[in-house]
Amino acid sequence: MTKKSPSPEAVTAWARLMRVSRQLVEKTEDALKAGGLPPLAWYDVLHELAEAGEGGLRPFELIDRVLLAQYGVSRLLAKLEADGLVEKLPVSDDGRGQTVRITPSGREMRRGIWAIYGASITELMGDRLSAEELNALAALLGRLRHPPIENH
């Protein structure tokens, strides 16, 4: 199983991907910080919980969706709960676990973060590429995902 060294094209694309993604995250985090808002990870979790609705989600369900480690989810949820943005409910048929549900102020916080986050996406992506280019980019990135997204 000899692994060959990467093509120049792969290296360039890799380097761009690394640099651009870090720049975009950094700029967006800066914008949130400047607005007195919590980090992106908070948005991700609140977003998932908002989509999940009243039924809420189990912490382990959040782990795969938000690409955070188990202990990261555990600690983030503790902070969100302390801030009253989510509530933890015991789950009847599994004494180990809990269900996490977003609260009204959690939804409000999500909207607040989105005002900045969405503007950042517009500025950093929407304004720089056309809809067709954005679709092309998404399709190419989808092929790099694990598991890859099939395009048709």
Add this chain to the structure above:
Amino acid sequence: MTKKSPSPEAVTAWARLMRVSRQLVEKTEDALKAGGLPPLAWYDVLHELAEAGEGGLRPFELIDRVLLAQYGVSRLLAKLEADGLVEKLPVSDDGRGQTVRITPSGREMRRGIWAIYGASITELMGDRLSAEELNALAALLGRLRHPPIENH
């Protein structure tokens, strides 16, 4: 200056970019760790220093190139020096500063990291997209850079 909310295409592309870049970094860092090698940031710095040659680089020159904060560079260089991978030389015409030069074992470490890193790039990018697609991806990402890359 009202910022409008992002198009669905921008949001999808953004989400993919965030997810894919984090996945690729994570997989690569895991591979390095499994090989008993230091993190990617070490490679970045060693790479820049190797390219700079015998003249070396000033720490502040590294800051922009590797997208690390000033204190991050300072601390990373301290570790690299402790491991004998770089050496710090006083610079004659500026008593505040220093020049950092890669050592032979630094070059060796760089090669060692690259054996894993390069294989990871091949596996995660080179094997998944054609050369044309990689170029297309790099071009699109270049437009998202700050400052953006002009394509011709």
Add this chain to the structure above:
DNA sequence: CCCATATCGATGCATTTGCATCTATATGGG
């Protein structure tokens, strides 16, 4: 020449992250 200000790089302290492990409950084999 002196002083105000800017730049280079390091560092103390608080927060965050990663790793390993822990407690508690669940599950399945005998």
Add this chain to the structure above:
DNA sequence: CCCATATAGATGCAAATGCATCGATATGGG
């Protein structure tokens, strides 16, 4: 029913990171 093992989630401790500041030298205006 009991025990071995697995899974859900929390946490102690160490390392990494972020922030503010510091000491040291450089620079420029008067």
